[in-house]
Amino acid sequence: MPSQTALRAMPLEDAIERVLVDEATLQARIAELGAEIADFYRGQDLLLISVLKGSIVFMADLIRAIPIAHEIDFMATSSYGVAARSSGVVRILKDLNKSIEGRNVLIVEDIIDSGHTLNYLVRILQERQPASLRIVTLLDKPERREVDIHVDWVGFAIPNDFVVGYGLDYNETFRNLPYIGVLKPGIYAN
Ligand code: PRP
Numbered sequence: 001m002p003s004q005t006a007l008r009a010m011p012l013e014d015a016i017e018r019v020l021v022d023e024a025t026l027q028a029r030i031a032e033l034g035a036e037i038a039d040f041y042r043g044q045d046l047l048l049i050s051v052l053k054g055s056i057v058f059m060a061d062l063i064r065a066i067p068i069a070h071e072i073d074f075m076a077t078s079s080y081g082v083a084a085r086s087s088g089v090v091r092i093l094k095d096l097n098k099s100i101e102g103r104n105v106l107i108v109e110d111i112i113d114s115g116h117t118l119n120y121l122v123r124i125l126q127e128r129q130p131a132s133l134r135i136v137t138l139l140d141k142p143e144r145r146e147v148d149i150h151v152d153w154v155g156f157a158i159p160n161d162f163v164v165g166y167g168l169d170y171n172e173t174f175r176n177l178p179y180i181g182v183l184k185p186g187i188y189a190n
Contacts, residue, residue, distance in 0.1 A: 001189060004171065012174060016181035020163055021156055023178045026138075027061065029155050033136060034065025036153065037106065045131075046070035047103045049096065051077060051121065054110035057167035057175070058138045058155075062108060073097055077117055090120040105130040106152075109137040110167045114146040122149070139163070139180065156180075162188055 007015070048066075050059040052074055063072060076094035105125065112118060118135060125133055136153040143160045162185075164170050165177030170188055174181075 002187065004173075007171075007173060007187075012177060013181075015174070015184055015187045016164075016177070017184045018182050019179050020158060020161065020182050021166075021180040026155075026166060026179065030058070030061050030138075031065050033153055033155060034062055034067070037062075037136065038066045038068045041070070041104060041106075042068055045104050046106065047100060048072045048106050048108050049100075049125075050074050050108045051110075051117070052094065053175070054167045054169065055108050055138075058110050059108050062136070075121070077121065079117070090117055092124075100125065100128050100130045102129070102131050104132045105134070107133070107135045109135065111139040111141065111163075112137045112149060112151065113141050113144045115149040116147060118149050119147045138166070139168075 002010070046068065048059065048063060048070055050056060050072065053076070059072070063070070073096045074094065075092065075096055077090045078093050079090055107118070107121060107125070109118060122133060122135075134152040135149070137151055138155040140151065140154045140157045141160055142157055158180075161182045162170070163180050164174035164183050165179050165181045167175050168180070169175045170183055174183070
């Protein structure tokens with residue numbers, strides 16, 4: 001595994017084994033998702049909630065693909081570690097700026113893995129009594145699911161590879177790649 005210093009010295013693409021979803025494919029699917037979401041909520045109130053940090057790139061492109069009036073807000077979460085995560089406990093690092101009571105809320109995620117983060121978020125947001133609560137995720141790794149989650153819109157179902165780019169990180173790096181890539185095992189293996 002290269003050190004953080006070595007990682008900084010190399011072109012990011014050198015750490016990528018292969019491109020899983022290229023830029024054009026991402027943008028085409030996001031245009032479809034945006035159109036479907038706009039059709040679904042047309043004429044209604046809509047608030048998109050991005051779960052930081054991974055979803056920021058998807059969020060930025062998705063809102064420009066939704067040609068109806070809507071608002072955005074942000075939340076940041078962090079798990080308490082692997083053991084606590086499987087118990088479904090997630091820490092809120094940043095909460096929403098405004099109440100969601102009576103609003104149509106759409107949670108925007110970059111990836112669903114075990115499902116624990118969303119399971120917890122849905123639970124706590126439901127307690128705030130939104131008019132509706134739905135989920136859009138760019139990526140879904142169904143093989144990794146530990147808790148059942150109903151997802152309303154999925155960009156791509158992907159295999160259980162270590163993916164980075166387009167907001168997704170390894171060690172807080174690679175979020176700026178414009179595509180979804182599979183990381184070379186030598187980068188993350190011990
Ligand atoms: C990732 C992702 C989801 C969560 C999915 O966030 O953005 O929020 O993990 O995993 P789960 O389904 O197993 O709960 P992460 O904690 O890596 O933070 P980040 O978005 O800031 O990178």
